[in-house]
Amino acid sequence: MKKLTMLVALFVPAVAVMVMAEAKVTIKGSDTLVRLGQRWAEEYMKENPGVVIQVSGGGSGTGIAALLNGATDVCEASRDMKQKEYELAESKGIKPHRVSVALDGIAVFLNEANPVKELSFAQLKGIYTGAITNWKEVGGTDERIILYGRENNSGTYTFFKDQLLDDEDYSEYTQTLPGTAAVVNAVSKDKNGIGYGGIAWAKGVKYAAVRKGDEDPAVLPSSDAVSNGSYPISRDLYWFSNGTPDGELKKLVNWALSEAGQKVAAEMDYIPLPEKRAKEEMIK
Amino acid sequence: MIQKLKFKPKSRVREFIGEKLIALNAFAALIAILLIFAFVFKEAVPVFTDSYIQEDASFDKLIFQQEYYEGRPAKWSWQPNSEAPKYSLYPLFLGTLKAALIAMLFAIPLGVGAAIYASEFASRRLREIIKPAIETLAAIPSVVLGFFALMILATVLQETLGLTFRLNALNAGIALGLAVIPIVFTVAEDAMTSVPRSLRDAATALGANPWQVSLTTVLPAAMPGIAAGVVLGFGRAVGETMIVLMASGNAAIISASFLDSVRTFSATIAAELAEVVFGSTHYTVLFMIGSLLFVFTFLINLGGDVILARLKERLQGRIG
Numbered sequence: 001m002k003k004l005t006m007l008v009a010l011f012v013p014a015v016a017v018m019v020m021a022e023a024k025v026t027i028k029g030s031d032t033l034v035r036l037g038q039r040w041a042e043e044y045m046k047e048n049p050g051v052v053i054q055v056s057g058g059g060s061g062t063g064i065a066a067l068l069n070g071a072t073d074v075c076e077a078s079r080d081m082k083q084k085e086y087e088l089a090e091s092k093g094i095k096p097h098r099v100s101v102a103l104d105g106i107a108v109f110l111n112e113a114n115p116v117k118e119l120s121f122a123q124l125k126g127i128y129t130g131a132i133t134n135w136k137e138v139g140g141t142d143e144r145i146i147l148y149g150r151e152n153n154s155g156t157y158t159f160f161k162d163q164l165l166d167d168e169d170y171s172e173y174t175q176t177l178p179g180t181a182a183v184v185n186a187v188s189k190d191k192n193g194i195g196y197g198g199i200a201w202a203k204g205v206k207y208a209a210v211r212k213g214d215e216d217p218a219v220l221p222s223s224d225a226v227s228n229g230s231y232p233i234s235r236d237l238y239w240f241s242n243g244t245p246d247g248e249l250k251k252l253v254n255w256a257l258s259e260a261g262q263k264v265a266a267e268m269d270y271i272p273l274p275e276k277r278a279k280e281e282m283i284k
Numbered sequence: 285m286i287q288k289l290k291f292k293p294k295s296r297v298r299e300f301i302g303e304k305l306i307a308l309n310a311f312a313a314l315i316a317i318l319l320i321f322a323f324v325f326k327e328a329v330p331v332f333t334d335s336y337i338q339e340d341a342s343f344d345k346l347i348f349q350q351e352y353y354e355g356r357p358a359k360w361s362w363q364p365n366s367e368a369p370k371y372s373l374y375p376l377f378l379g380t381l382k383a384a385l386i387a388m389l390f391a392i393p394l395g396v397g398a399a400i401y402a403s404e405f406a407s408r409r410l411r412e413i414i415k416p417a418i419e420t421l422a423a424i425p426s427v428v429l430g431f432f433a434l435m436i437l438a439t440v441l442q443e444t445l446g447l448t449f450r451l452n453a454l455n456a457g458i459a460l461g462l463a464v465i466p467i468v469f470t471v472a473e474d475a476m477t478s479v480p481r482s483l484r485d486a487a488t489a490l491g492a493n494p495w496q497v498s499l500t501t502v503l504p505a506a507m508p509g510i511a512a513g514v515v516l517g518f519g520r521a522v523g524e525t526m527i528v529l530m531a532s533g534n535a536a537i538i539s540a541s542f543l544d545s546v547r548t549f550s551a552t553i554a555a556e557l558a559e560v561v562f563g564s565t566h567y568t569v570l571f572m573i574g575s576l577l578f579v580f581t582f583l584i585n586l587g588g589d590v591i592l593a594r595l596k597e598r599l600q601g602r603i604g
Contacts, residue, residue: 062558069562144448151534151555152365169363172375175451175533175545176555189439190450 023248027055029063029076030155031179032104032198033237036270037076040256043264051248057179060155067240068092073249075240078104078155078198079162095243100236100281101256103271105226106160107233108208109187109195116140118209118218121232124164127194130171135192147174148186148195156180159235160196199226199269226271237270250283257282324578327571337565341371346569362536362547364556364566371569373576375536379453379546383528384521386457386542387464391517394461395468396510402469403476404498415473422466430530433459438531445543451533453546459527464517471516471592475509476502478599508595512588519584523577525550549573 027037034057041053058066063075068089081089081096089096108124110116116139119127126132127145136142149170150157161167177183180197187193188204195205199221209218212232225231245253255261257279262272273281330337331346338345349358352368360372402414437459438450447454479502487501503510528534533545534555553570560567 058558061560065558065560065562146449152363153556153558158365167367169361169366169370172361172363172537173535173545175449175535176547177534178529178555186450190442192448193450 023051025051025053025074025249025252026072027053027074027076027239028058028066028072029074030060030078030237031057032060032078032156033076033102036102036237036265036268039264039268040252040261043260044252044255048251051252053252059151059153060158061153064240067096067242068094070094070242073241077238077240078235079159080238081240082158096240097242097244099239099241099245099253099257099283100273100277101239101253102237102262102265103226103234103273104237105199105221105231105234105271106156106163106196107199107202107221108210109184109193109197109202109205110208111187111191111193112204112206113191114140114206116208118211120211120214120218121164122214124210125166125168128160128170128174129165129168130173143192146190146193147171148183148190148193149174149176150180150183150197151176151178156197160233163233163235199223199271223266223269223271227274234271245283254282321578324571324574328568328575330568331572334568337568340369340565341569341572346371346373346572360538362552364569369565371565373573375538376547376549376552376573378538379532379536380522380548380550382453382542382546383456383460383532383548384518386453387460387521388514388518390458390461391464391468391521392514395465395513395517396472398465398469399472399476399510399513400498400503403473404494404502418469419466421462422470424463426463426524426526427530429459429463430527433527433531447543449533449543449545451531452544453532453542456528456532456546457542459531460521460524463524463527464521467517467520468510468513471513472506472510475506475513475592475595478509478596479505480599505599506595508591508598512591512595515584515588515591519581519588522584523550523581525554529554549577553577 027041034055037055041055045051045053060075060077060079063072063077064081064085066072067075068085070092080098086096108119114135116135119138123132123138127138128147128149132138133145134142135145147170149160152158157170161170175186177186177195183195183197184202184205187195194208199207207221209220210232211218216232219225219231221231221233226234239253239256241249241253244250257273259275262278265272272278331341331343349360350370350372351358352361352370360374361370362372362375363370398414398418402411406414433455434451438455441447441455441458442450483501483505484497487497492500528546528548529551532548532551534547534551535545536547536552537544553574556566557570560570
């Protein structure tokens with residue numbers, strides 16, 4: 001009897017919370033955005049106790065697939081949806097509504113012991129398509145370049161491919177890892193490694209200064225460099241929903257774009273939207 | 285006080301129902317397997333029937349080298365998210381085989397050696413410590429083994445052997461081997477202890493010392509059992525996902541070297557299935573891979589079980 005009472009006592013609050021929660025929001029998608037999504041969810045739920053927000057990662061591709069399959073309210077994505085995905089959405093009756101919620105730069109990670117400090121777009125393309133295979137070709141030691149990248153469901157993978165590889169295939173020697181943190185970890189342990197990923201993640205590795213053309217200055221990634229546009233590899237981070245957000249979702253989106261929400265983003269080492277842009281993105 | 289047994293007609297009905305419920309439980313497992321089989325195959329069938337899918341991934345495109353770009357040589361390649369999607373299964377097949385082979389090369393000597401020691405030479409107390417210890421290896425979650433290989437084993441291997449690639453087939457293979465050793469050990473040890481004493485006694489009576497008894501009499505008699513253990517271990521090595529996902533580098537390379545990264549069937553499914561849109565070509569090919577894995581491991585396990593059953597029969601039928 002005691003055991004039974006204990007079990008009931010444990011379940012009742014859980015059920016009560018679920019019953020009391022008026023609104024539930026599911027957020028799925030980008031591993032680049034997931035930390036921010038989780039922190040936003042936490043802060044928002046603190047101020048609005050009747051709402052339950054579930055956040056999970058899996059990659060931008062996963063989130064978009066979930067949105068198209070009707071399995072999530074919000075899809076976090078570190079890339080825009082592709083033409084094929086927009087068409088598929090239409091055929092399924094989904095109207096994707098896109099909101100930019102933060103900015104991100106893609107940093108190129110090098111091992112701290114690597115003498116190379118700067119790389120140009122052309123060099124990065126050569127390295128990642130497999131045309132350039134030795135560090136000495138880009139000013140380093142005579143060692144083979146070990147490529148680390150993301151899996152093909154990652155928005156970061158797709159963005160890097162579009163922007164830097166001009167949509168050519170990655171070299172088949174690119175070792176794929178499940179998240180930017182794993183890429184950083186791999187590069188930090190491999191003195192000949194090179195990796196790419198969101199700026200917010202670097203620990204134990206150093207950034208490469210990137211130049212767009214051979215004449216441009218090489219810029220290190222930083223929050224300011226991305227905000228003012230001087231760092232050449234930057235992108236918007238998006239939230240997609242089915243149709244224009246309303247109700248609880250609208251409040252959540254506008255809160256995330258407000259000063260309070262963008263401050264949280266800055267604390268998490270993401271790059272907040274410039275104030276004017278944030279106001280533009282809010283749902284009227 | 286002796287209770288009188290009452291065999292009322294009611295209890296016979298209850299017995300009947302009870303029996304049928306238990307039988308249902310047994311069949312439920314069988315039905316579940318058949319249903320999973322059917323679902324996986326159903327999703328893979330469009331490779332043979334749907335012309336839209338066959339544009340990129342017809343069966344021969346999955347198997348043979350393709351010329352993807354005009355002017356460039358034909359090659360096997362796995363790049364499903366590309367301007368020109370590439371779905372060759374050969375690099376994945378090679379990767380799976382390499383990792384599994386290394387696992388077996390590592391696990392067979394250790395597993396069979398341990399089995400010989402535990403069944404032939406260890407004292408009873410020692411055996412009672414060794415057996416559970418090795419079987420604890422089987423209790424380690426594969427994600428923990430994968431993590432160990434990723435964080436520690438890879439660094440150790442790279443520093444001692446001076447490897448180019450930190451995450452490679454050798455790294456994943458050794459971790460896989462650790463997962464396979466308990467299987468090989470348990471089956472081999474069981475096979476050796478069930479060799480009848482009369483066989484050992486006969487060898488001793490003819491003048492053999494313990495070593496000779498083990499190697500010339502017991503080992504050959506238990507060989508089918510050891511073979512079954514190896515086969516079951518191989519099936520596990522082929523199907524294992526988490527270890528290779530974390531420790532192998534996941535690069536779909538075709539090469540003979542064991543020191544290059546590999547991409548296996550199981551890791552490909554685990555990494556890519558979450559993203560695909562239902563019904564797309566990529567989705568169908570992934571299910572095709574799943575079907576191949578299913579069939580392969582099913583046949584391997586069936587083979588292993590049949591060999592074991594025959595061995596038991598033979599040992600019991602011939603002697604005593």
